[in-house]
Amino acid sequence: MKYFVEQAETHREAEERVRSKYGDRARIMHHRSVRLGGFLGLFTREGVEVTGYFAADSKRKATAAQVSADPAAQQSLDEEKRKLIELARGGDQTLDTVLSEIRSLRDAVRLPASDVHPAIAEVRSKLELNDFSPSYIRRIEDRMRRELSVEQLEDSALVQNSVLEWIGESIRIHEPRKGGSPEIFILVGPTGVGKTTTIAKLAAMYGLERGTRKRDIRVLTIDNYRIGARQQIETYGQIMDIAVSFVESADDMKKYLALYQDADMIFVDTIGKSPRDFRKLGEMNELLSACGGRARVHLAISATTKTADVAEIATQFEPFKYEAVVITKLDETSRMGNVIGVLAERDKPISFITDGQRVPQDIERATVMRLLRNLEGFDVPRAALEQRFTVA
Numbered sequence: 001m002k003y004f005v006e007q008a009e010t011h012r013e014a015e016e017r018v019r020s021k022y023g024d025r026a027r028i029m030h031h032r033s034v035r036l037g038g039f040l041g042l043f044t045r046e047g048v049e050v051t052g053y054f055a056a057d058s059k060r061k062a063t064a065a066q067v068s069a070d071p072a073a074q075q076s077l078d079e080e081k082r083k084l085i086e087l088a089r090g091g092d093q094t095l096d097t098v099l100s101e102i103r104s105l106r107d108a109v110r111l112p113a114s115d116v117h118p119a120i121a122e123v124r125s126k127l128e129l130n131d132f133s134p135s136y137i138r139r140i141e142d143r144m145r146r147e148l149s150v151e152q153l154e155d156s157a158l159v160q161n162s163v164l165e166w167i168g169e170s171i172r173i174h175e176p177r178k179g180g181s182p183e184i185f186i187l188v189g190p191t192g193v194g195k196t197t198t199i200a201k202l203a204a205m206y207g208l209e210r211g212t213r214k215r216d217i218r219v220l221t222i223d224n225y226r227i228g229a230r231q232q233i234e235t236y237g238q239i240m241d242i243a244v245s246f247v248e249s250a251d252d253m254k255k256y257l258a259l260y261q262d263a264d265m266i267f268v269d270t271i272g273k274s275p276r277d278f279r280k281l282g283e284m285n286e287l288l289s290a291c292g293g294r295a296r297v298h299l300a301i302s303a304t305t306k307t308a309d310v311a312e313i314a315t316q317f318e319p320f321k322y323e324a325v326v327i328t329k330l331d332e333t334s335r336m337g338n339v340i341g342v343l344a345e346r347d348k349p350i351s352f353i354t355d356g357q358r359v360p361q362d363i364e365r366a367t368v369m370r371l372l373r374n375l376e377g378f379d380v381p382r383a384a385l386e387q388r389f390t391v392a
Contacts, residue, residue, distance in 0.1 A: 187299075188298075217264065218260045219245070303329050
């Protein structure tokens with residue numbers, strides 16, 4: 001028997017490569033996650049490796065083997081053969097009766113055209129509509145087969161509620177933890193995800209949180225190059241009465257952190273970088289390292305980003321050791337599977353959600369229910385799921 005091994009960035013791409021190279025005789029046995037590309041072990045990306053073999057051409061052999069492997073099926077087949085022989089020996093039987101028995105015998109050995117239950121196919125379609133990754137969809141399908149009986153699969157409401165609950169279970173919500181005073185919140189991410197606006201929203205949110213004393217909030221920004229960036233963050237600072245300082249080096253960063261050591265919270269806005277610009281990412285990471293170990297790094301990802309790009313961003317920003325993800329621009333899409341699936345596979349929690357340009361209104365702490373409500377094609381049973389996922 002001949003075997004093959006193929007690698008690609010996604011499971012779907014791997015399957016397409018197998019079909020293109022080997023045709024319909026190729027059979028995939030299993031797959032596993034691997035690291036692709038990179039340089040000297042750095043900046044690799046996640047991929048999929050599939051292993052398989054080439055099947056025999058004869059469908060009749062496969063059918064006979066499956067029937068003989070099932071004693072009950074073999075017994076039924078033998079009984080039908082016996083009946084057919086007896087009918088053939090009896091001269092008073094009509095041809096129609098013989099043909100009827102032949103049809104019954106044919107049906108006894110026929111295999112179903114597909115083993116995919118319609119309920120599973122429908123769920124797969126909805127998950128694909130929401131841009132969940134192939135590996136995430138496959139795990140949901142496997143769980144449906146394991147945990148739902150055939151009778152339960154006929155109950156569409158039960159199937160949908162079960163799938164929504166499983167998706168909710170895969171979503172991790174970030175739990176804030178104090179790291180000394182002042183708290184340092186760093187937001188990194190690619191260009192165009194709205195980091196500066198998000199920093200302004202966070203600064204306003206923390207400054208307005210309930211308490212007997214107004215919190216002392218400061219903003220540092222290293223985004224001194226983007227056109228209009230300095231004016232934008234300065235305007236936000238003036239409106240919110242929050243001091244904004246501009247940092248150009250690691251020494252500058254240390255100086256301002258020492259100057260603001262009595263503040264309650266320091267937010268650090270960063271330069272938007274392409275996840276493929278490894279040199280610039282390294283330079284920025286070196287500058288931010290001046291904040292020390294108590295800094296909390298969050299990664300901003302737009303909800304409109306394609307699934308494959310979300311996976312690449314999540315991987316290439318790993319050197320910043322981000323502990324949670326801020327999802328931005330939720331108002332611009334109704335499909336959340338791209339972010340939910342990728343972060344679930346990497347076990348990364350979600351901290352905040354933004355859904356508009358207004359400061360500070362269009363931001364909220366992430367919740368499972370908020371994300372589930374943004375799934376397209378699902379009728380979310382709010383009462384039941386809120387009871388399941390609402391934190392006391």
